[in-house]
Amino acid sequence: MWYLCVFFHRLLDYRRPEVEALAELFGAYEDGRECLEWKLPQLNHPDSPFHFVNLPSEDIARNIANRSILVKGMYELWGEGCSYEELEEAIKAYPDDRKLPYLTSETTFRIIVDSFGKVISFEEQNKRIRGFTYIPFKGRVNLKNPDHKFWLIETDEYGSNNGLPPVVQRRLFFGREVGAADRKLLPTYQLKSRKYLGPTAMDAEMAFLMANQALATPGKLVYDPFVGTGSILVAAAHFGAMTMGADIDIRVVRDGRGPECNVWSNFKQYGLPMPVSLLRADNNLPPWRPGLKEVFDAIICDPPYGVRAGGRKSGGRKLLKGVIDPYTVPDDKRLGHIPSTAPYSLAECIHDLFELAARMLVMGGRLVFFYPVIREDGSSETHYPEHPCFTLVAACEQILSLRYSRHLLTMVKKGPYSEEIAAEASRMHLDFRENHLKWLEDGKLHSAVFSPIDSQNDGSVESKFNKDSKPKYRGKYV
Amino acid sequence: MRLLTHNMLSSNIKGVANGFPLGLEVQKFVEKQVDFNPDFLKNMFPKIEWKALVTAAKTMGYAELPEEVESSMLESEDFLQKFHHALLELHLEEGALICPETGRRFAVTKGIPNMLLHEDEV
Numbered sequence: 001m002w003y004l005c006v007f008f009h010r011l012l013d014y015r016r017p018e019v020e021a022l023a024e025l026f027g028a029y030e031d032g033r034e035c036l037e038w039k040l041p042q043l044n045h046p047d048s049p050f051h052f053v054n055l056p057s058e059d060i061a062r063n064i065a066n067r068s069i070l071v072k073g074m075y076e077l078w079g080e081g082c083s084y085e086e087l088e089e090a091i092k093a094y095p096d097d098r099k100l101p102y103l104t105s106e107t108t109f110r111i112i113v114d115s116f117g118k119v120i121s122f123e124e125q126n127k128r129i130r131g132f133t134y135i136p137f138k139g140r141v142n143l144k145n146p147d148h149k150f151w152l153i154e155t156d157e158y159g160s161n162n163g164l165p166p167v168v169q170r171r172l173f174f175g176r177e178v179g180a181a182d183r184k185l186l187p188t189y190q191l192k193s194r195k196y197l198g199p200t201a202m203d204a205e206m207a208f209l210m211a212n213q214a215l216a217t218p219g220k221l222v223y224d225p226f227v228g229t230g231s232i233l234v235a236a237a238h239f240g241a242m243t244m245g246a247d248i249d250i251r252v253v254r255d256g257r258g259p260e261c262n263v264w265s266n267f268k269q270y271g272l273p274m275p276v277s278l279l280r281a282d283n284n285l286p287p288w289r290p291g292l293k294e295v296f297d298a299i300i301c302d303p304p305y306g307v308r309a310g311g312r313k314s315g316g317r318k319l320l321k322g323v324i325d326p327y328t329v330p331d332d333k334r335l336g337h338i339p340s341t342a343p344y345s346l347a348e349c350i351h352d353l354f355e356l357a358a359r360m361l362v363m364g365g366r367l368v369f370f371y372p373v374i375r376e377d378g379s380s381e382t383h384y385p386e387h388p389c390f391t392l393v394a395a396c397e398q399i400l401s402l403r404y405s406r407h408l409l410t411m412v413k414k415g416p417y418s419e420e421i422a423a424e425a426s427r428m429h430l431d432f433r434e435n436h437l438k439w440l441e442d443g444k445l446h447s448a449v450f451s452p453i454d455s456q457n458d459g460s461v462e463s464k465f466n467k468d469s470k471p472k473y474r475g476k477y478v
Numbered sequence: 479m480r481l482l483t484h485n486m487l488s489s490n491i492k493g494v495a496n497g498f499p500l501g502l503e504v505q506k507f508v509e510k511q512v513d514f515n516p517d518f519l520k521n522m523f524p525k526i527e528w529k530a531l532v533t534a535a536k537t538m539g540y541a542e543l544p545e546e547v548e549s550s551m552l553e554s555e556d557f558l559q560k561f562h563h564a565l566l567e568l569h570l571e572e573g574a575l576i577c578p579e580t581g582r583r584f585a586v587t588k589g590i591p592n593m594l595l596h597e598d599e600v
Binding site for chain 1: 498588
């Protein structure tokens with residue numbers, strides 16, 4: 001059955017993948033379908049908030065909408081058109097056996113008028129609602145807690161100011177609400193009221209999207225190897241998953257900012273179950289016992305890519321470079337010894353992350369992580385790191401500045417891990433590093449993001465970044 | 479640190495062949511109640527090194543776990559409760575994990591094991 005899926009007009013690239021992930025979580029693929037069917041309303045642009053999606057049942061549609069962050073609502077569409085006359089005709093033509101059960105005298109209802117790219121005054125809204133006399137509503141109106149909500153959604157005429165590129169035509173939709181997102185989560189979890197924060201704490205909305213991509217549910221174990229202040233795991237724990245985190249910085253995981261301001265307190269603040277475990281460990285030299293594999297259902301993380309925070313790994317910088325000889329820490333100094341760490345390049349970090357995920361994820365488990373990309377002009381294709389065990393199912397771009405963006409990659413473990421696979425993965429990694437990853441090495445990303453423009457290029461750039469020349473609408477498909 | 483974590487960790491010092499199971503040095507331990515989730519327990523059961531769990535639980539003063547197990551025991555509510563208690567509710571708050579081969583102490587403070595290696599162990 002086709003449903004009208006209306007999105008909030010933000011994080012455009014994340015919208016469909018979120019619905020697809022949740023569709024899997026709620027069993028939409030159990031009837032053998034391999035992916036969701038999508039359609040755009042007539043003359044609509046991919047960035048439009050209006051999409052049609054084919055789902056096996058209303059329950060699944062409701063579950064997806066209720067858990068999602070970006071779906072404003074899922075609707076059973078009763079009619080659409082370019083004008084009110086067309087809309088009336090469409091609604092009248094919609095089969096009665098689909099309409100009448102929701103119009104009976106025992107039920108309560110309300111009609112909500114919504115718009116995209118324009119504002120409709122209260123009087124206008126009432127006028128439009130009164131215009132629906134041709135629908136035989138028998139029930140009573142209940143504005144607070146109706147059994148059924150009907151939505152009239154209107155988009156503006158062709159124009160430059162409705163938030164979409166000027167290809168979208170005026171369209172009217174009328175439908176019955178099947179489910180809607182619970183955005184109340186976001187003010188509850190917003191970072192500004194979080195007790196313990198670090199400089200790279202994950203924004204609450206994004207953390208929930210990541211937890212959705214990872215299919216976090218009760219009974220599952222979710223791991224974050226760069227846990228920091230726990231901002232991603234908080235979202236996974238909200239959805240009932242067991243959580244586990246590690247970080248190389250012991251001050252962050254153990255001490256925080258005092259007894260009531262640390263990673264544990266972040267979970268306590270929201271009444272969430274505490275992480276199953278937090279530990280200090282190095283992702284480069286993970287302390288898992290030999291033979292331990294396929295324990296995590298998902299690994300979610302925001303690896304350090306050296307723009308706002310750099311990664312560290314065990315072993316002294318000079319030691320690893322061979323500038324100084326290996327040395328032994330004297331026995332009497334061992335107890336309080338603080339081991340030195342060395343910079344951890346993103347390339348290495350991604351390699352270790354794949355290795356960890358390939359070994360420790362269950363089959364079908366998900367690896368969800370951010371990957372930075374320099375936004376070069378004219379490059380259409382982005383190369384993502386690959387691993388023989390993993391299939392990329394979603395890549396969502398979030399533009400951070402004119403120069404760089406981060407992509408949320410969701411990968412599913414499709415093949416089992418073995419020594420041969422690990423060797424093959426190392427080869428792929430070296431190849432990838434050679435061809436696509438040069439700029440990720442040793443601080444290049446940092447300088448690409450932060451250095452002044454004129455130090456990188458000659459004067460020709462100026463016009464490119466000139467404010468007036470920037471198109472008003474900058475989306476992925478424009 | 480819960481015994482689930484203990485069951486997953488080993489000493490990864492360079493050259494150590496048998497870093498598992500880590501010994502437990504208990505200075506302070508606490509019991510914290512955790513919501514019972516049978517699905518999670520059933521998922522974890524095949525991945526647990528049972529002997530190491532039994533020994534660790536005994537060190538923490540909990541001797542109710544059977545020495546030998548098989549998956550049919552997961553049907554028993556009583557067994558699941560004991561498994562749940564040992565795996566998730568016993569916390570090592572202060573103490574250390576001891577490498578069985580070298581005797582190296584990995585300190586556990588405020589419930590967080592410090593598994594980072596020194597420069598000469600990498």
